[in-house]
Amino acid sequence: MKAAQWDPAQQKVVVNEVPKPTPGPGQFLVRLASASLCHSDLMSMAMPHEKPITIGHEGAGYIEEIHSTAENKGFKVGDGIGFTYIVNYCDDCEGCAVHNNHCLTKKSRVHGFDEPGLFAEYAAVDATSCIILPQELSPETSSPIFCGGITAFHCVDSCELKPGQWLAIIGCGGLGQLAVQYAKAMGFKVIGIDINDDILSTAKSQGADAVFNSRSNPNFFEEAKAVMNRGPNKGADAVAVFSAATAAYKSAPPLVKLGGIIMVVGLPAAGVTFDALDIARGTYRVKGDSTGVPKRMKKAIDFTAKHRIKPEIEIHKSLDAVNEMVERMKKGELTRRQLVQFV
Numbered sequence: 001m002k003a004a005q006w007d008p009a010q011q012k013v014v015v016n017e018v019p020k021p022t023p024g025p026g027q028f029l030v031r032l033a034s035a036s037l038c039h040s041d042l043m044s045m046a047m048p049h050e051k052p053i054t055i056g057h058e059g060a061g062y063i064e065e066i067h068s069t070a071e072n073k074g075f076k077v078g079d080g081i082g083f084t085y086i087v088n089y090c091d092d093c094e095g096c097a098v099h100n101n102h103c104l105t106k107k108s109r110v111h112g113f114d115e116p117g118l119f120a121e122y123a124a125v126d127a128t129s130c131i132i133l134p135q136e137l138s139p140e141t142s143s144p145i146f147c148g149g150i151t152a153f154h155c156v157d158s159c160e161l162k163p164g165q166w167l168a169i170i171g172c173g174g175l176g177q178l179a180v181q182y183a184k185a186m187g188f189k190v191i192g193i194d195i196n197d198d199i200l201s202t203a204k205s206q207g208a209d210a211v212f213n214s215r216s217n218p219n220f221f222e223e224a225k226a227v228m229n230r231g232p233n234k235g236a237d238a239v240a241v242f243s244a245a246t247a248a249y250k251s252a253p254p255l256v257k258l259g260g261i262i263m264v265v266g267l268p269a270a271g272v273t274f275d276a277l278d279i280a281r282g283t284y285r286v287k288g289d290s291t292g293v294p295k296r297m298k299k300a301i302d303f304t305a306k307h308r309i310k311p312e313i314e315i316h317k318s319l320d321a322v323n324e325m326v327e328r329m330k331k332g333e334l335t336r337r338q339l340v341q342f343v
Contacts, residue, residue: 003120004322004340005052006045013323016052021116021124029065030081030125033139035118036313037325037338038148038174039244040267044113045326055322057085057111058146059118060139061342070127080139082146082301084129084291085111085118091128091294100129100293118143119322121342131297136305144174144311144337145304147291152178152242153300154289155265156186159238163187166228168236168255170194171243171266172203172211174337178311179240180206185307191224191236193251194243198335202312214251221254236260244268256284264288312336317343 001020004013023029036058044055060082063075075081086100086108095102101110109115116123133142152175159167167183169176172194183190184207192203195215204211210227212220225235239256240263241248249272252262262284264272274286303309314336316325325338 001121002319003054003116004056004319005054006049007052008049013055013326014052015319015322018054018116018120020122023065023067023070023124025067025069026127027067027070027087027124028063028075028081028127028130030059030061030083030123031064032059032061032118032121032123032342033080034061034141034143034339034341035059035120036143036148036340037322037329039329041112041326042329043267044117047113053112054117054120055112056117056119057113058143058148059083059111059123060133060142060146061123062139064122066127073127075127075130075132080133081130082133082137082139082142083125083131084150084294084297085147086129087111087115087124087126089126096293098293099290119319119340129294131294131301134301134305136308137301140341141310141313141315141339143339144178144313145301148175148337149178149304149309149311150291150297150300151175151265151289153182153303154292154296155179155240155263156182156188158287158289159240159261159263161186161188161237164189165237166191166230168193168224168239169203169208170214170239170241170248170251170255171245172199172208173242173334174311175265176242177203177206178309179242180208181307181309182303185303185309189228191227193220193224196332196335202335214247221251224255230257234258238263240265242266246270246272249273253278253284258283259285261285261287313339316340
């Protein structure tokens with residue numbers, strides 16, 4: 001089969017012929033219908049690799065084959081499914097109750113990192129990581145929901161907000177745009193902040209109550225608070241940082257109200273730092289969320305289907321496009337999720 005692989009020798013993504021996988025115990029063989037690029041894929045390519053590795057951890061497709069040990073799980077050959085990006089976990093220990101990457105009984109692996117990724121025609125996935133897609137969500141366009149959409153839903157849902165309260169979203173790219181849609185569907189008021197006017201325009205069209213360019217507008221803190229009309233010292237009830245930029249995280253504390261929540265989503269290479277005194281005295285609370293465990297997927301998928309939430313996508317029809325997609329992401333040129341459809 002064909003697969004888009006990061007070649008460490010050439011320092012680029014190339015399309016290679018690789019062996020078609022065979023599903024192991026507890027697994028399905030999936031024929032990919034779509035795979036999409038996530039900023040986390042750049043982290044994989046920055047890691048040391050001795051040989052080419054298939055990249056990608058967001059995918060959706062159709063069950064091609066079911067291992068005998070995965071039968072009677074409520075799935076059948078031909079089902080359209082989405083799935084999380086982790087394989088080889090028990091789904092039963094204390095670690096898996098937090099995140100399957102913390103499995104205490106098996107050495108879990110991640111698609112696109114230490115497990116062949118999803119920019120390939122086929123993939124072997126754990127049955128417990130899968131969910132049947134409702135008819136509103138086509139496998140041909142749903143790959144960005146896994147993991148981006150699920151992450152965005154969980155992060156917004158975990159902000160502990162009530163309808164009518166304010167959520168500031170810093171970083172309105174692919175995940176941030178999904179977060180805007182989820183937040184509006186939940187009844188929240190939304191401030192969108194980014195450094196790209198085109199991206200902000202999309203966020204506004206998706207329902208953001210106000211948007212601000214933090215690079216070109218030095219007064220965005222004051223103007224955002226004025227829009228919320230809550231007084232000069234009171235900010236948003238929660239601030240979710242979807243950007244991986246250090247500057248984005250530095251702008252979060254001034255935007256959140258006293259005792260509000262800062263949600264960690266984006267993953268800066270150097271990590272994040274918050275003032276210990278502010279945390280100790282409750283100036284704000286820091287939380288984080290992600291795709292979570294497979295058991296949480298149904299709520300996210302049902303909500304996505306019910307409210308017709310869709311990512312802004314740019315569709316490519318060939319794996320040959322992946323290298324250019326990666327280069328554009330590195331340059332910060334992308335305004336939509338990049339998706340390869342397998343035809």
